[in-house]
Amino acid sequence: MTDAPHSGLPTPGLPLPGPLLPGPLVDDAWLAARLDDPRLVVLDATALLPSPGHDGDYRSGSGHAQWAGRHIPGSRHADLTGELSDHEAPYHFAVPAPEALAAALRRLGVRDGSEVVAYDSAGGIWAARLWWMLRAISVPAAVLNGGMQAWEAAGRPVVAGQEEPAPTAAGTLTPVPLPHAWATLPDVDAVLRGERSGTLVCALPESGFDGSAPTRYSRRGHIPGSLNLPGRGLLDEAGRFLPRAELAARVGAVLDDTASPVVLYCGGGISAAGAALALTLLDREDVTLYDGSLEEWSADPARPLVQQG
Known part of the structure; x- marks a missing residue:
């Protein structure tokens, strides 16, 4: 008889482990030491928003190509221009309703018991945006301080390619909205x-x-x-x-x-x-x-x- 594969997430009925994240900010050394932790989900939140050349010059785009070119091993791209936005809202980058946001995050491998590190290749504001969205539905999350620039400057491993790691198959993600977020x-x-x-x-x-x-x-x-x-x-x-x-x-x-x-x-x-x-x-x-x-x-x-x- 073969044991069932371990999902890396808490088993029902067993005590929950202590929190993994030390706070809302982590550095490259902390993340490098824990990339293989099954509780951790690493998400690249990079998006494109060029400076306007004139009033009304609005251009935005997905950062998926940047992720595919160079990214932290095991990370997935969280598209803030795609399903992590409410496209029915009258403005760009609108936060989805909690259940819709949870469904999109689940497709990225985030589950009850997961903890998320967000990073980007554009100065950290996109990672902070994703962090706030996660925090607003009570998903433990942190931002990689300095983002991809800090990761590469420290000589950490970088990979390329379009293929994303398969998300964990089992488990749910239950959004618990925070008031006044x-x-x-x-x-x-x-x-x-x-x-x-x-x-x-x-x-x-x-x-x-x-x-x-x-x-x-x-x-x-x-x-x-x-x-x-x-x-x-x-x-x-x-x-x-x-x-x-x-x-x-x-x-x-x-x-x-x-x-x-x-x-x-x-x-x-x-x-x-x-x-x-x-x-x-x-x-x-x-x-x-x-x-x-x-x-x-x-x-x-x-x-x-x-x-x-």
Whole structure:
């Protein structure tokens, strides 16, 4: 009699093992030592979103070809432009409903008992976006600090090819949505009118915040009353998050503890996820992300935007 193959996930009726991930951020050494752990699912979240050459110049695309060219062994590509977006929403990269998101993640091999490390080849914002989506349905997840650049710089193994590892056949993924992970347009409206507490924080670069640079959306500027905390400004030159003390100083120059809750947005909810990760690293739990961000907000000419450039 042959034993049934081990799935790597908890067996019903047995105690659950302790958590694998040390927190919302891991480094290349940590990941390299655990690539063979059957509980771990490694997902490349790279997507393409070129800078606009003029107002309204919106172009996006899948990062699957980049994944196929060079990726971490055993990883799969998580397509944020494909089934990890709600294509019925009036804006790009919309988060799917929890059950739809769980179904898409299950097809990538994520199960109850899995833990996920997300990375990308574009400065970490896409990995942070996937991390926030996973976190919002209570899937344990972390971001590879520095992403593919850090992995390669450390001399870690890299493979190429279109073939993706087969996902684990058995098991379910049960989404448990966290309250207040996402803000909607009515939520932001309520904050703007003073009917709901909250501090609006834009994670775009200063030129996007003040309207001096072209926007891929219909209008330039930021939502009135917003503060500016550029997501890219929370990383060092190598694309890693700043050391905690420096990160706290950078955030503290814009936000203090009285600015609560924090409602983050950007152009499309991507850079805002990087800022959300930075605030989480600083132990803030009062963070929500406006999914539609400026793409949704700016589409209605009646909604106010402030330009300073």
